[in-house]
Amino acid sequence: VKNPFKRLPVLEVDGKAFIESVAIESYLALTFGFHGKDNWEKYKIDMITYFVDDLFTKMFTSQFEPNEEKRRILREEYHNLKLTWLKSLEADLESDYLIGDSITLADLEFFCLSEYLVEEDQHLFDNFPRLKGLFDRIASHEKISAWLSKRPKGMC
Numbered sequence: 001v002k003n004p005f006k007r008l009p010v011l012e013v014d015g016k017a018f019i020e021s022v023a024i025e026s027y028l029a030l031t032f033g034f035h036g037k038d039n040w041e042k043y044k045i046d047m048i049t050y051f052v053d054d055l056f057t058k059m060f061t062s063q064f065e066p067n068e069e070k071r072r073i074l075r076e077e078y079h080n081l082k083l084t085w086l087k088s089l090e091a092d093l094e095s096d097y098l099i100g101d102s103i104t105l106a107d108l109e110f111f112c113l114s115e116y117l118v119e120e121d122q123h124l125f126d127n128f129p130r131l132k133g134l135f136d137r138i139a140s141h142e143k144i145s146a147w148l149s150k151r152p153k154g155m156c
Helices: 021-032 039-064 068-092 105-120 129-140 142-150
Strands: 010-013 016-019
Touching (some): 016 021, 021 039, 039 068, 039 105, 105 129, 129 142
Antiparallel strands (some): 010 016
16 A cells, blocks of 8 residues: 555555545545535534644643743643633534534544543533533444443543
8 A cells, every 4th residue: 555655644445545644534524424514514624623633733742842931831822722712612502513413523523632631621611511512412422432432542
């Protein structure tokens, strides 16, 4: 299987190599119907997906910065961005899901990141009851809860 960038992760389907995690997620979402019903929904899903990727990067960068002062600044920027994101999602949540009327990649991205955020702060959803409801809805979905019960520790 050809892997032009020699990167992980790699997903092989029908002899084709899919690389780059966000591109793989998008491919799978399109393949299995989790990428919206029209271009506007697809855009909003992509927007959330890329934002989650950015927030993950900021979270990890702020944790592993060796310079204490830079780490403090990065943690503050990360914290502010996280709160802005949560406030925006809470205000825009109009149904049981972030986009449309069923689970999409955006909901799965939200859930995955939120698991890390809740580890960091068990009171994360205290001021975001609608997001807490979304988190719980996703966690209790039959197939997702089955995966959560058997997945390797630390894997989203």
